[in-house]
Amino acid sequence: MRPLRPEEKALIEKLLSKVSNGKSYTIPEEAGSLGEYGLQLSSEGEHAEDLVEATFIDDDRREVFLTLTSNDSGALFELDIWKSDFSPLQRYPAPGDLRFD
Numbered sequence: 001m002r003p004l005r006p007e008e009k010a011l012i013e014k015l016l017s018k019v020s021n022g023k024s025y026t027i028p029e030e031a032g033s034l035g036e037y038g039l040q041l042s043s044e045g046e047h048a049e050d051l052v053e054a055t056f057i058d059d060d061r062r063e064v065f066l067t068l069t070s071n072d073s074g075a076l077f078e079l080d081i082w083k084s085d086f087s088p089l090q091r092y093p094a095p096g097d098l099r100f101d
Contacts, residue, residue: 014095045071059090
């Protein structure tokens with residue numbers, strides 16, 4: 001586990017602003033790595049629900065997918081980030097880059 005970086009916290013805050021299930025979530029101070037770019041926000045429990053999905057277009061014009069999930073205790077669980085062609089990210093997504101369909 002490592003401290004959550006400010007740009008990661010801002011991204012999670014933006015994603016949470018689009019969650020409409022009426023629940024409140026606490027953003028942890030620390031996170032672990034999940035794949036290349038994702039975050040493990042809790043090591044407890046199991047995946048229970050996809051809270052919100054978003055996309056953004058990376059600098060190489062490839063689509064990047066983001067999914068914020070909760071665990072079976074109702075806490076934030078993972079922020080999964082992956083690129084459509086699995087190539088490396090050109091830049092980390094900023095909150096203003098996100099598209100919600």
